[in-house]
Amino acid sequence: MTENRQTRRRTDSLVAAYDGVICDLDGVVYRGPTAVPGAVETVNEVAADQVGVAFATNNASRPPDEVAAHLRELGVDGHGWSVVTSSQAAAAYLAQRLRTHAPVLAVGGPGVSKALTEVGLVPLRVRDLTDTRVEAVVQGLGVDVTWRELAEVGYLAQRGVTWVATNLDLFLPTADGPAPGNGALVAAVRAATSAVPHVVGKPGPALFDLARAGLGTSRERTIACGDRLDTDIAGATAAGLDSLLVLSGASRLQDLAFATGPQRPTYVAADLSGLRRSGLRLDAPPPDPAPLAPTGVPRVPAGGDQSGRLHAVVTAAWTALDAGLAVSADRETWQAVEQQLGLAGVPVAVA
Known part of the structure; x- marks a missing residue:
């Protein structure tokens, strides 16, 4: 990493540990013609901090320049990023x-x-x-x-x-x-x-490897962001990358709670702006994870910020499941947990 990068970045943000970001599009940056709130601003801030950004999409129908034109229409600045497709x-x-x-x-x-x-x-x-x-x-x-x-x-x-x-x-x-x-x-x-x-597309590693080659970054210094556990997160794992699951698209909190193996991300956030906040690794659970409530889901901690509370809920669910304990799979119960965490009202994408 260059000295310029070190001095310009916010050292307390999740993205400060990385030189490159490989980012999914639908459900992460936009939903069709509309930008996901906060996503464009986050991309512009990350690129301004000299962190390379590669948008990697499974959608093979459009050439990269057409995708890039759509991103510019949404307000993504015209520098510091590229588009890579499965084609x-x-x-x-x-x-x-x-x-x-x-x-x-x-x-x-x-x-x-x-x-x-x-x-x-x-x-x-x-x-x-x-x-x-x-x-x-x-x-x-x-x-x-x-x-x-x-x-x-x-x-x-x-x-x-x-x-x-x-x-x-x-x-x-x-x-x-x-x-x-x-x-x-x-x-x-x-x-x-x-x-x-x-x-060649997600969840295989080829698309991630191609995007990372364009960024010129090492595996250890590259993070992948996506909204789908079965493609974005599993693909990042296959490519040997850390990953951030954002809950602004297809996979919901309940899906994450029951994720196993390669579909477990390194981090989770409500949306892409989580890159600009401090991040808690999900593979490092707290010493005292949140207990399960009588409803069979983790209790939401009363204090702390959204990131810490979300981390506590997810790691508690994983700890319980890994120990063979029963965790509720009731959708409405998990939707109530999302509301407590301030995730209510997030439109659910289908891909």
């Missing part, structure tokens, strides 16, 4: 294995084709195939993906052509509710074939 992770994987200018079938949105072009491969659509023998196929999300394209993916995969899936997210959040994600389309192909794709 780029797929392209990077193939670039290490194929010759330059190798033809690759691109199924999905424009982000898939652009990523392949950027690494020197030649993306082709189904209509372009004719007599061309492609050397791989990349399947990513696209709103105009057709039956013919899915069938061609299956034909090629069955013949032994390398099949790369950008991610396996089953659904995608939309203004009207959850819609089929790339994982649902991949599942359709798998249902008709015996082929299995190589997956």
Whole structure:
């Protein structure tokens, strides 16, 4: 770390221990067209403190520049950050294995084709195939993906052509509710074939490794932030990174309380602004964890700030579960705990 970084940072903030942040987008920075309260300001402050920020998304449909344009519209400053997509992770994987200018079938949105072009491969659509023998196929999300394209993916995969899936997210959040994600389309192909794709998106480590390479940071000095235990947190664990779960999106407090193994984050906060506050590691529980109430959930401590109270509740639930004790799985009871912790009213995202 440079001396300039050391002197500019707030030493009492969670992010002060890191040189780079890998940040999820939907449910963390924005929900569709709207910014999550406090997220944009936090990103700008973190970048101003010379901490590198890479936004890493499983959504392969849009090229990074389109995602970046959306972030700028929301108020993210135009410096100190980058966007990395699962399409780029797929392209990077193939670039290490194929010759330059190798033809690759691109199924999905424009982000898939652009990523392949950027690494020197030649993306082709189904209509372009004719007599061309492609050397791989990349399947990513696209709103105009057709039956013919899915069938061609299956034909090629069955013949032994390398099949790369950008991610396996089953659904995608939309203004009207959850819609089929790339994982649902991949599942359709798998249902008709015996082929299995190589997956590069979360919860695998490849997308995190690509983002960290762009940041130029070590594993020990990089933290990943996300709102989903099964993709963001599990992926960070797979990549050997510390992680921050924010409760502004898909995973709720009850989900975190019952998390096990690789889905247990290093830190938890109500939202991304937790990066700018002091952080308590969840793998270092207090000597006297909060006891369980008669309702079967941890008691919320009366004193302390939100971060400390949240830490006490989560570590108490983990301690009880690890000891074989019964913890309530009643959703309404856990929602009441969220209200006590000041988490009430947070819109729940679906991905």
